[in-house]
Amino acid sequence: MSAGTVLCRFDELVDGEARGFDPQKGGQDTLFGVRRGSRLYLYRDLCPHATSPMAWRKDEYLNRRRDRIVCFAHGAQFEIETGRCLLGPCIGQSLQAVAHAIDDRGNVRLV
Numbered sequence: 001m002s003a004g005t006v007l008c009r010f011d012e013l014v015d016g017e018a019r020g021f022d023p024q025k026g027g028q029d030t031l032f033g034v035r036r037g038s039r040l041y042l043y044r045d046l047c048p049h050a051t052s053p054m055a056w057r058k059d060e061y062l063n064r065r066r067d068r069i070v071c072f073a074h075g076a077q078f079e080i081e082t083g084r085c086l087l088g089p090c091i092g093q094s095l096q097a098v099a100h101a102i103d104d105r106g107n108v109r110l111v
C-alpha cells in the first residue's frame with residue numbers, strides 16, 4: 001500500500017455499512033472500512049486470531065445488527081470504532097487500523 005492511494009470517494013460509502021478494498025489490485029480485498037456518519041474506520045482485512053481474511057463474501061464484515069465487525073472464520077467480534085476484539089478467540093487483541101484522510105475533493109486516501 002502506498003501513501004496517496006485513493007480508495008474511493010467518501011460519498012460512495014453507505015452509512016452504517018462496510019466495504020472492502022483491494023488497493024494493490026491483487027484480486028482480494030486487503031483493507032476494509034466501516035462508515036459511521038462522517039467517520040470512516042479503516043482496517044487491514046487480517047484477523048488477529050489466525051491472520052486470515054475476515055469476510056465470508058465481498059463486503060460482509062459486520063454482524064446482522066451492524067454494530068460490530070465480525071470475523072466469519074471463527075466468529076470473533078470487534079468494536080467498530082477501535083477494532084478491539086470484544087468476543088471470541090482473540091479477545092483483547094485488535095485489528096490493525098490504517099491511516100487515511102479525506103481530501104478536499106472527497107476522496108478517501110491512504111496516508
Ligand code: FES
Pocket residue numbers: 047048049050051052071072073074075076088089090
Ligand atoms: S481467524 Fe478470525 S476468529 Fe479465527
